[in-house]
Amino acid sequence: MSNITNEALWGKLDEISKNQKSLAKEDIEDIVMKYANALGKFEQSQFDEIKNNNEVLNSNILKMLGAIQNIKIPDSHNLDNVKTLLQKKDIFNFVLFKVRKSSFVIAVLGVLIFILSLFSMKQQNDYSLLTSRYYRQAIVIDDLKSEVDSLKTMATPMKKKK
Secondary structure (H helix, E strand, O other): OHHHHHHHHHHHHHHHHHHHHHOOHHHHHHHHHHHHHHHHHHHHHHHHHHHHHHHHHHHHHHHHHHHHHHOOOOOOOOHHHHHHHHHOOOEEEOOOOEEEHHHHHHHHHHHHHHHHHHHHHHHHHHHHHHHHHHHHHHHHHHHHHHHHHHHHHHHOOOOOOO
């Protein structure tokens, strides 16, 4: 069986070698030129597509630049008006001192936070005292239950044996 397969393989190899010998130099050159032309056409089409994309991109960029340059800055708003608004200081005039409004607001918010934190601490302290009292009461109740149970067992009369 192996002789048959070996003979078939050798026959195929001989046939392939004959086909390769029959290919002339001109045939090889024709095949290479055919594939080179196909590759060149593909590369040219890719180049043309990239060139068209670049032209579209450049035209879009130029249109945007033109639109940006056509935007007009309104004359009624200039930087001097903005500077005067920013430099204006809002001040509360009290009898003995002056206070900026922003400082006053910050101080009021600080006092509010301080008062809220004090109330929160007081509430937490009350809660911890309440839980500790409840825990002590639970312990006392358990002790009383065990004492009552022990008294019940002592108070039960003993049965007489006959």
